[in-house]
Amino acid sequence: MLTKDAAVCIRTVDYSETSQIVTFFARVTGKISAIAKGSKRPKSAFDGPIEIFSHGKIVFSGSNKENLATLTEFEQQPNLSGLRNNLFALNCCLFGAELLNGMTDDYDPHHELFDSFMQFLQNTGDAKNKSEMLALLILFQLALLKEVGLRPILNACANCKNDFHAAWSQSYFSSSANGLICRDCEANFQDKMALTKDTAACLANLKLLAGAQEKTLNEVERILIYHFTELLGRQPKLAKHILKG
Ligand SMILES: [Zn+2]
Numbered sequence: 001m002l003t004k005d006a007a008v009c010i011r012t013v014d015y016s017e018t019s020q021i022v023t024f025f026a027r028v029t030g031k032i033s034a035i036a037k038g039s040k041r042p043k044s045a046f047d048g049p050i051e052i053f054s055h056g057k058i059v060f061s062g063s064n065k066e067n068l069a070t071l072t073e074f075e076q077q078p079n080l081s082g083l084r085n086n087l088f089a090l091n092c093c094l095f096g097a098e099l100l101n102g103m104t105d106d107y108d109p110h111h112e113l114f115d116s117f118m119q120f121l122q123n124t125g126d127a128k129n130k131s132e133m134l135a136l137l138i139l140f141q142l143a144l145l146k147e148v149g150l151r152p153i154l155n156a157c158a159n160c161k162n163d164f165h166a167a168w169s170q171s172y173f174s175s176s177a178n179g180l181i182c183r184d185c186e187a188n189f190q191d192k193m194a195l196t197k198d199t200a201a202c203l204a205n206l207k208l209l210a211g212a213q214e215k216t217l218n219e220v221e222r223i224l225i226y227h228f229t230e231l232l233g234r235q236p237k238l239a240k241h242i243l244k245g
Pocket residue numbers: 157158159160161162181182183184185
């Protein structure tokens with residue numbers, strides 16, 4: 001049976017001299033891995049080797065969890081060119097793709113997450129500076145957590161549920177609590193990280209990300225990287241390119 005879908009490539013691995021195994025995030029199907037036979041030949045059915053972030057209509061067969069699907073068609077749309085011109089933008093998107101791959105299961109559809117990811121790639125390619133790129137990455141990471149059912153509690157203490165207030169003298173983020181922690185509750189959470197006032201304010205009110213200083217955005221991103229590291233059980237590979245970048 002052939003399945004058609006709109007999809008974006010989030011990972012490629014060389015399989016042989018001429019073929020690749022490609023992981024797609026597809027709008028209706030969810031994440032799938034497919035073998036693209038002959039994709040590295042100059043005249044392939046897929047317009048040459050398949051690169052990460054290439055996107056368009058795919059057709060594949062053998063869609064079940066046990067077997068690798070076979071890609072039969074890939075009608076590539078024009079590339080998201082902005083990403084190729086800025087290394088930090090590219091690293092943000094590669095990091096987003098790594099997290100998307102790590103946090104989702106095969107054949108588990110997430111239409112909204114597909115749309116958010118495509119928008120994230122487009123906007124990051126168009127972004128003018130590093131702060132804008134970081135803010136987009138942070139919002140995508142939070143959209144990803146929400147879509148996989150792990151939306152963190154950021155506007156109140158995740159433990160006692162008291163609303164966050166800018167006058168709090170100190171606040172924390174705890175991965176095990178899945179959110180902000182107030183000073184009264186912090187002793188219960190070994191894994192907490194202390195937040196600066198600006199970082200806590202940004203997390204509690206995401207609208208502040210747009211005007212935040214790069215230093216604050218880096219701190220928010222450091223918290224999210226720690227959180228994803230806990231969730232995945234390992235540090236994401238691309239994380240080091242985001243914080244030093
Ligand atoms: Zn509390």
